[in-house]
Amino acid sequence: MDAAVTAAFDLxxxxxxxxxxxxxxxxxxxxxxxxxxxxxxxRYAVLDGGKRLRPLLVLAGAEAVGGNVQAALRAACAxxxxxxxxxxxxxxxxxxxxxxxxxxxxxxxxxxxxxxxxAGDALQALAFELLAPDDEGxxxxxxxxxxxxxxxAAGHEGMAGGQAIDLASVGLALTEDQLRHMHRLKxxxxxxxxxxxxxxxxxxxxxxxxxxxxxxxxxGLAFQxxxxxxxxxxxxxxxxxxxxxxxxxxxxTYVSLLGLDRSRAYAGELLAQxxxxxxxxxxxxxxxxxxxxRMVVDRDN
Amino acid sequence: MDAAVTAAFDLxxxxxxxxxxxxxxxxxxxxxxxxxxxxxxxRYAVLDGGKRLRPLLVLAGAEAVGGNVQAALRAACAxxxxxxxxxxxxxxxxxxxxxxxxxxxxxxxxxxxxxxxxAGDALQALAFELLAPDDEGxxxxxxxxxxxxxxxAAGHEGMAGGQAIDLASVGLALTEDQLRHMHRLKxxxxxxxxxxxxxxxxxxxxxxxxxxxxxxxxxGLAFQxxxxxxxxxxxxxxxxxxxxxxxxxxxxTYVSLLGLDRSRAYAGELLAQxxxxxxxxxxxxxxxxxxxxRMVVDRDN
Numbered sequence: 035m036d037a038a039v040t041a042a043f044d045l046x047x048x049x050x051x052x053x054x055x056x057x058x059x060x061x062x063x064x065x066x067x068x069x070x071x072x073x074x075x076x077r078y079a080v081l082d083g084g085k086r087l088r089p090l091l092v093l094a095g096a097e098a099v100g101g102n103v104q105a106a107l108r109a110a111c112a113x114x115x116x117x118x119x120x121x122x123x124x125x126x127x128x129x130x131x132x133x134x135x136x137x138x139x140x141x142x143x144x145x146x147x148x149x150x151x152x153a154g155d156a157l158q159a160l161a162f163e164l165l166a167p168d169d170e171g172x173x174x175x176x177x178x179x180x181x182x183x184x185x186x187a188a189g190h191e192g193m194a195g196g197q198a199i200d201l202a203s204v205g206l207a208l209t210e211d212q213l214r215h216m217h218r219l220k221x222x223x224x225x226x227x228x229x230x231x232x233x234x235x236x237x238x239x240x241x242x243x244x245x246x247x248x249x250x251x252x253x254g255l256a257f258q259x260x261x262x263x264x265x266x267x268x269x270x271x272x273x274x275x276x277x278x279x280x281x282x283x284x285x286x287t288y289v290s291l292l293g294l295d296r297s298r299a300y301a302g303e304l305l306a307q308x309x310x311x312x313x314x315x316x317x318x319x320x321x322x323x324x325x326x327x328r329m330v331v332d333r334d335n
Numbered sequence: 336m337d338a339a340v341t342a343a344f345d346l347x348x349x350x351x352x353x354x355x356x357x358x359x360x361x362x363x364x365x366x367x368x369x370x371x372x373x374x375x376x377x378r379y380a381v382l383d384g385g386k387r388l389r390p391l392l393v394l395a396g397a398e399a400v401g402g403n404v405q406a407a408l409r410a411a412c413a414x415x416x417x418x419x420x421x422x423x424x425x426x427x428x429x430x431x432x433x434x435x436x437x438x439x440x441x442x443x444x445x446x447x448x449x450x451x452x453x454a455g456d457a458l459q460a461l462a463f464e465l466l467a468p469d470d471e472g473x474x475x476x477x478x479x480x481x482x483x484x485x486x487x488a489a490g491h492e493g494m495a496g497g498q499a500i501d502l503a504s505v506g507l508a509l510t511e512d513q514l515r516h517m518h519r520l521k522x523x524x525x526x527x528x529x530x531x532x533x534x535x536x537x538x539x540x541x542x543x544x545x546x547x548x549x550x551x552x553x554x555g556l557a558f559q560x561x562x563x564x565x566x567x568x569x570x571x572x573x574x575x576x577x578x579x580x581x582x583x584x585x586x587x588t589y590v591s592l593l594g595l596d597r598s599r600a601y602a603g604e605l606l607a608q609x610x611x612x613x614x615x616x617x618x619x620x621x622x623x624x625x626x627x628x629r630m631v632v633d634r635d636n
Contacts, residue, residue, distance in 0.1 A: 068491035069520070072499035076491065123456060128427075128448035147429035151452070152499050155424060155459065159490030162463045166483040174475040181482050182467040189460030190369035190377065198373035198453050219370070 045325035049090055056089045057081070059111050063164060068156065075145040075153035076160075080118045083136035087257070087330065088113040088228040094322035095232020095246060098315070105172045105235040109180050112161040113228050116188045119157035120224075122150050124197065132279070158188070179234040187227030196220025200285070208286040216286075217258040218251070225257055226250030229323070238317070245315030249308045249323060256304035257330050262287035263297050268335060305331045346626035350391055357390045358382070360412050364465060369457065376446040376454035377461075381419045384437035388558070388631065389414040389529040395623035396533020396547060399616070406473045406536040410481050413462040414529050417489045420458035421525075423451050425498065433580070459489070480535040488528030497521025501586070509587040518559040519552070526558055527551030530624070539618070546616030550609045550624060557605035558631050563588035564598050569636060606632045 064080050066073040089110035096106035125132040125140040126147060133143050142150035165180045186192055196219030203216060229250035233243065265280045266289050280287045288297040308327040312320040365381050367374040390411035397407035426433040426441040427448060434444050443451035466481045487493055497520030504517060530551035534544065566581045567590050581588045589598040609628040613621040 065491075068499070069496040070499040070503040072491055072496060120456075123452055126429075126452065128452060148502050149499065151424055151427070151429060152495050152502070155421075155455075155489075156491040156495035156499075158456065158459050159486050159493075159495060162482055163486035163490055166479045166486065168480075168483060174479040177482070178467045178475040178478040179469075181463055181478070182469060185460050185464035185467065189464055190366075190373055190457040192460075194453050194457035194460060195370045195373055198369070198371040198450065198457075201449050201453070202371040 043321040043325055045322070045329060048322055048325070049086075052090060052093045053086055055107060056086060056093075056110055056114070059107055060114065063111060064115070064157075064160065071145065071149060072153060072156060075141055075149050076157055078138075078144060079122045079141050079153055079157065080115065083138070084114070084118075085333075085335075086114060087326070088117055088224060090322075090326055091225060091228035091250075091253070092232040094326055095229040096235040097232075097322055098246075098317045098320050099233050099236035099238045099242065100318075101232060101235025102172060102176060104170050105176050105180065106232060108164045108167065108172070109184075109231040109235060110228075112164045112180070112184055113224065113231065115157045115161035115164070116184065116193070117224060119154040119161075120188075120193055120197070122154040122157070126150060129197075129201070130279075130283070161188075176235060180231055183227050183231050183234060187223045192219055192223030192227065193221075196223065203286055205284045206286065208291070210291060213286055213288065213291055214255065217255060221258045221261070222251060222254030225254035229253070242315045242317050245311045245317070248311040249315070249327070252304045252308035252311065253327050253330055256301050256308065256327070259288045259297055259301045259304065260331055260333065262289045263294065263301070264333075264335065265289075266294065301331050344622040344626055346623070346630060349623055349626070353391060353394045354387055356408060357387060357394075357411050357415070360408055361415065364412060365416070365458075365461065372446065372450060373454060373457060376442055376450050377458055379439075379445060380423045380442050380454055380458065381416065384439070385415075385419075386634075386636075387415060388627070389418050389525060391623075391627055392526060392529035392551075392554070393533040393536075395627055396530040397536040398533075398623055399547075399618045399621050400534050400537035400539045400543065401619075402533060402536030403473060403477060405471055406477050406481065407533060409465045409468065409473070410485075410532040410536060411529075413465045413481070413485055414525065414532065416458045416462035416465070417485065417494070418525060420455040420462075421489075421494055421498070423455040423458070427451060430498075430502070431580075431584070462489075477536060481532055484528050484532050484535055488524045493520055493524030493528065494522075497524065504587055506585045507587065509592070511592060514587055514589065514592055515556065518556060522559045522562075523552060523555030526555035530554070543616045543618050546612045546618070549612035550616070550628070553605045553609035553612065554628050554631055557602050557609065557628070560589045560598055560602045560605065561632055561634065563590045564595065564602070565634075565636065566590075567595065602632050 060080055064076050066077055068076060092110040092113055093106055121135060122141045124130050125135055126142050133140055141153060162181060166177050196216055199216040200220055229246050233246050305327055309324060312324055361381055365377050367378055369377060393411040393414055394407055422436060423442045425431050426436055427443050434441055442454060463482060467478050497517055500517040501521055530547050534547050606628055613624055
């Protein structure tokens with residue numbers, strides 16, 4: 035790593051600067067003018083909330099490869115729209131039936147189920163629309179790569195597939211392999227996809243691609259392990275969503291399978307895997323990716 | 336038009352040949368292996384049913400411009416997946432609450448609401464995935480254009496926006512302008528988008544693009560006017576879905592606004608607009624587009 039980039043890295047100020055751009059872009063692209071209250075529901079689902087972990091992973095991945103800045107901003111927002119739509123649908127009565135999200139009533143509570151369903155659908159379409167602009171000089175090859183990565187991460191081989199497994203697993207005793215498979219799809223695919231989309235905004239060689247794939251897989255799984263831990267040890271106010279929900283819904287989790295101590299050890303092991311992958315990437319500046327991996331494991335909400 | 340292409344055109348055999356390719360591609364791309372029954376629900380929603388009007392419009396549009404055949408097949412299937420997902424979500428209890436579709440129980444009746452919701456979500460993601468393959472030599476510029484057109488047609492400025500207006504319009508007395516605006520988004524955008532996606536598989540000059548846009552707009556609106564007429568005059572067995580549903584749900588329709596005779600006259604007028612646009616397109620072979628427009632207006636289901 036160059037001397038210039040080994041200076042102490044301040045994730046807080048790095049994130050603040052990048053999130054300013056993300057929030058302002060989301061507010062510009064998710065327009066209130068969408069018909070019949072649809073825009074209001076879409077904005078409610080997306081703006082002013084969430085850790086924005088996925089956009090930060092996109093932007094950190096793009097920085098590591100010196101990627102196209104405008105493409106990375108669009109990719110960051112697109113991933114967040116997919117995440118936001120999945121929460122809207124996941125909270126609906128026919129799915130998790132949750133009424134509290136990010137400390138606010140969920141979208142279907144606020145806008146009704148029909149509008150929540152449509153807002154989620156429209157957010158998914160908008161995510162792909164953002165990736166294929168016709169006026170900003172983003173190379174078509176980059177656009178197509180981003181669409182490919184996002185569609186795979188969001189679809190039946192990724193997030194939606196994982197949700198289907200989750201749904202079918204309530205009340206079942208999964209093995210650790212089955213639990214890992216579910217989470218690799220349900221949460222891991224989109225988190226890993228975020229890193230890879232960032233890298234797709236520039237040019238990463240095969241070694242770097244492979245390293246970022248391993249980094250994304252480890253961070254994605256670590257995120258879920260920590261989520262399972264927090265669901266047990268944190269309260270609803272800190273989480274901004276209903277705590278203790280997993281046990282209440284009889285969902286298999288790392289804590290229920292491994293216990294709290296071994297779950298924490300596993301999260302630490304995944305963090306080590308992520309950092310090892312970065313070290314082997316050959317990329318010049320992976321400080322943001324490094325700091326984000328640590329944050330995922332050390333967070334308290 | 337060249338002498339070679341003025342020979343009598345047989346829409347039935349043209350459609351049969353093209354639909355064979357579409358059905359086989361859909362069956363290959365919508366895989367049963369998607370986890371936890373998701374693949375079964377997705378296939379149930381897509382295969383063995385429907386007129387496939389949108390795929391045929393894509394393929395006819397592509398033929399008119401001599402477009403990339405593989406891109407056109409992918410675009411045709413992608414549009415159908417968007418249409419299929421919208422039906423799955425639209426039939427759910429929180430939306431239209433319909434139990435019969437294409438003569439079969441709707442997806443949520445067959446697979447449960449949660450899996451229906453996820454199957455719809457996964458179908459939308461798959462639609463975009465189909466447009467951005469990494470191994471078939473479809474130019475990235477074509478891929479990006481197709482994504483842009485489909486995302487706009489499906490999202491808040493298109494289909495999803497129109498559904499939101501539809502939802503908000505139940506029991507209201509719309510003006511003809513308001514009704515037209517709703518249908519231009521709800522059904523028109525995806526039908527028009529189909530034609531434009533076909534054209535995007537090749538190179539159409541500005542004159543042809545504009546003509547196809549006008550053709551698509553006219554056919555899209557005609558489709559809905561005829562739908563409203565059929566909802567009144569046909570029976571459920573012929574339609575393959577519940578007839579008389581609009582009046583029962585107190586939805587504004589062309590028939591309720593204009594009456595049956597003026598609705599029929601309006602459909603004829605829109606057909607004339609569509610055929611005029613083709614005549615002004617400067618395109619060599621618009622026979623399939625011509626025949627499809629006539630079929631949309633003359634159909635009985």
